[in-house]
Amino acid sequence: MGEPxxxxxxxxxxxxxxxxxxxxxxxxxxxxxxxxxSAEACARAAALAPGATVAPSAEAVxxxxxxxxxxxxxxxxxxxxxxxxxxxxAVFLEKPFGVDVAEARDLAxxxxxxxVPAAVNFTQAAGAxxxxxxxxxxxxxxxxxxxxxxxxxxxxxxxxxxxxxxxAAEGGYVREVISHFLFFSARVLGPLSLxxxxxxxxxDPALCETHIGARxxxxxxxxxxxxxxxxxxxPDRQEVTVTGTAKSWRISDFYRLAVSDGGxxxxxxxxxxxxxxxxxxxxxxxxxxxxxxxxxxxxxxxxALAVQELVxxxxxxxxx
Numbered sequence: 420m421g422e423p424x425x426x427x428x429x430x431x432x433x434x435x436x437x438x439x440x441x442x443x444x445x446x447x448x449x450x451x452x453x454x455x456x457s458a459e460a461c462a463r464a465a466a467l468a469p470g471a472t473v474a475p476s477a478e479a480v481x482x483x484x485x486x487x488x489x490x491x492x493x494x495x496x497x498x499x500x501x502x503x504x505x506x507x508x509a510v511f512l513e514k515p516f517g518v519d520v521a522e523a524r525d526l527a528x529x530x531x532x533x534x535v536p537a538a539v540n541f542t543q544a545a546g547a548x549x550x551x552x553x554x555x556x557x558x559x560x561x562x563x564x565x566x567x568x569x570x571x572x573x574x575x576x577x578x579x580x581x582x583x584x585x586x587a588a589e590g591g592y593v594r595e596v597i598s599h600f601l602f603f604s605a606r607v608l609g610p611l612s613l614x615x616x617x618x619x620x621x622x623d624p625a626l627c628e629t630h631i632g633a634r635x636x637x638x639x640x641x642x643x644x645x646x647x648x649x650x651x652x653x654p655d656r657q658e659v660t661v662t663g664t665a666k667s668w669r670i671s672d673f674y675r676l677a678v679s680d681g682g683x684x685x686x687x688x689x690x691x692x693x694x695x696x697x698x699x700x701x702x703x704x705x706x707x708x709x710x711x712x713x714x715x716x717x718x719x720x721x722x723a724l725a726v727q728e729l730v731x732x733x734x735x736x737x738x739x
Contacts, residue, residue, distance in 0.1 A: 423445075423446065423447050423448050423449040424447060424448050424449070424485050424486050424707070424710050425449055425451045425483065425484050425485045425486070426442055426448050426449060426450045426451065426484055426485070426486050426487075426488060427450070427451065427452045427453065427474075427480035427481055427483055427484030427486075427487045427488070427508075428450060428452075428453040428454075428464075428480065428487075428488045428490060429453075429454055429455075429477045429480055429481075429487065429488070429489050429490065429491050429499050430455055430489060430490035430491030430492070430513070431453055431454070431455035431457070431460040431461055431463065431464040431490070432455070432457075432460055432490065432580065432581050433577070433578060433580065433581055434490040434513055435453070435455065435460075435464065435488070435490035435491075436460075436463060436464055436467060437699070438488055438490060438699070439453065439464055439467055439468050439471070440467050440468075441696065441699040441700070441703065442703065443467070443468055444700075445700065445703045447703065447704075447707040448486075448703060448706075448707070450468055450471045451471060451472065451483050451484060452471060452472045452473075452474045452479065452480040452483040452484060453468070453471055453472070453473060453474065453480060454473065454474045454475070454476060454477050454479065454480045455491075461473045477491075477499050477502075478502060481499070481502055481503045481506055481508055482506065484503075484508055485508060485509065485710070486508065486509040486510070486511060486536075486706070486710060487499070487500075487503040487508050487509070487510055487511070488511045488512075488513075489503075489510065489511070489512045489513060490513045491513075492583050492589050493515055493516075493517050493518045493589050493594075494517075494518065494588075494589060496512060496513070496517070497517060497522055497523075497525075497526045500512060500526060500530065500537075501526065501529055501530075503535075504529070504530055504533035504535045504537070505533065507535060508535065509535055509536040509537065509709070509710055510530065510535060510536070510537040510538075511537075511538055511539075511540060511706060511717075512537070512538070512539045512540065512723070513539075513540050514539050514540060514541055514594075514598055514599075514718075514723060514726070515594045515595070515598055515723075515726075515727050515730065516539055516720070516723040516724055516726070516727045517727055518588070518589050518594070518727075518731065520727065520728055520731050523724055523727050523728075524724065527720045527721065527724045530720050531720065536709050536710060536712075537720050538706065538709055538715070538717035538718060538719065538720070539717070539718040539719070539720065539722070539723035540702065540717075540718070541598075541599055541602045541603075541717075541718040541722075541723070541726075542599065542673065542698050542699070542702060543599060543602070543603050543670075543673060543674075543698070544602070544606075544702065544705070544716050544717050544718045545698075545701040545702050545704065545705040545715070545716040545717060546673075546674065546697075546698045546701050546702075547674075547676065547688070547697070547701070548668075548670045548673075548674060548675075548676045549603055549606060549607075549716075550716070551668075551676060551687070552607055552661055552668045552670075552676075553606060553607060555666070555668070557665060557666055558661075558663030558664070558665055558666045558667070558668075559663040559664030559665030559666065560663060560664045561607070561608055561641050561661070561662070561663055562641070562662040562663060562664060563641055563642040563643060563644065563661075563662055564600075564603075564604040564607070564608065564642075564643040564644070564659060564660065564661050564662070565643075565644050565646075565658075565659070565660040565662070566597060566600045566601075566604070566643065566644065566645045566646070566647075566658070566659050567646050567647075567656060567657075567658045567660075568592060568596055568597055568600075568646070568647040568648075568656065568657050568658075569646075569647065569648045569649070569653060569655070569656040570592065570648075570649045570653075570655050570656075571649075571650070571651060571652060571653050571654070571655070572649065572650075573585065573591075573592050573627070573629075573649045574590075575655065584627075585626060585627055586625055586626060586627055587620065587624070587625060587626060587627045587628070587734075588625070590627050591627030591628050591734065592627070592628070592647060592649065593618070593628060593631055593647065593730055593733060593734055594730055594734075596657060597631075597645060597647060597730070597733075598726050598727070598730050599673070600657075600659045601635070601643070601726050601729055601730065602718060602722060602723075602726050603659055603670070604635075604643045604659070604661075605722065605725065605726070606722075607661055608637050608641055608643070609637050609638065609639075610637065610638065610725065611635040611636065611637060611643055611725075611729060612635060612636060612637075612638075612729075613633065613634075613635050613729055613732045613733060614633075614634040614635060614636055615633065615634055616631065616632070616633035616634075616645075616732065616733040616734075616735070617631065617632050617633070618630070618631045618733065618734055618735075618736070619631070620736065628647075628649075628734060629648065629649045629650060630647060630648045630649070631645060631646075631647040631648075631733065631734075632645065632646055632647075633645040633733050635729065645733075655672075657671065657672050657673060658670070658671050658672075665680070666678060666679070666680050667679045667680075667684075669684045672694075673694070673695075673698070674690075674691075674694035674695070674697070674698055675690060675694070676688065702717065705717050
């Protein structure tokens, strides 16, 4: 079976701690070092993984690891990724890939030139829902994708400690959530281009978007329609519907898969007790494949960059 890969984690907020916990359950990974500028975040992480060292710096984490997981906010992520790649370490980045398109293109180019294994954590990439839809040859001709995301508040209650998520500079639900579904759509339909987008922002220019409507298309004109909103008394809704001439699929809350041949959508398979854990396990299985130089389903740097370019164009305040 071999020794587990030695992992370093930079960024110990919600996502960093979540990955820390699930890597601790996976036989192919061992978190050996971790760091965050917040002492409180480091203390929470240390309680989850007492065997891992809380390093004095991100650079020390990178030095100790074979693969570096970057769960810090987008802006500092580029410098850490390049430092890791320069040291010959594999890189697993959280999304979004970045917020400045020119900087992200430079990062993608330099990561590719480094030759190190690199992937981006779009959580549906290795999951059962995307794998099932991509493999389905009975849908008929594709008719499009509908993406609907609605929240009563943003950030959601469990995200509030990541305060940067409420600001336009790095946060917002288009970058954090809709980006996942654009990645999903492109995996199913092929590359997308933006036709138009209309985001709405609060009066305070520092805050992120509240509403968005957008249309994207494939080269063949197959549409992807996006509707997003925040506000009001409502439950969270995160839904992607992939329609075909013979069959359509619906994915709710990232993991719940249902199918229709014209009638009501019917659930497919038994829902796992912990769908997020199943998804993360699949991601880590494929991260192991990437580390061993095998084919994997994780989002490539090129795919993540393409999503970022779409997202930033969608968020442009003068529309597109």
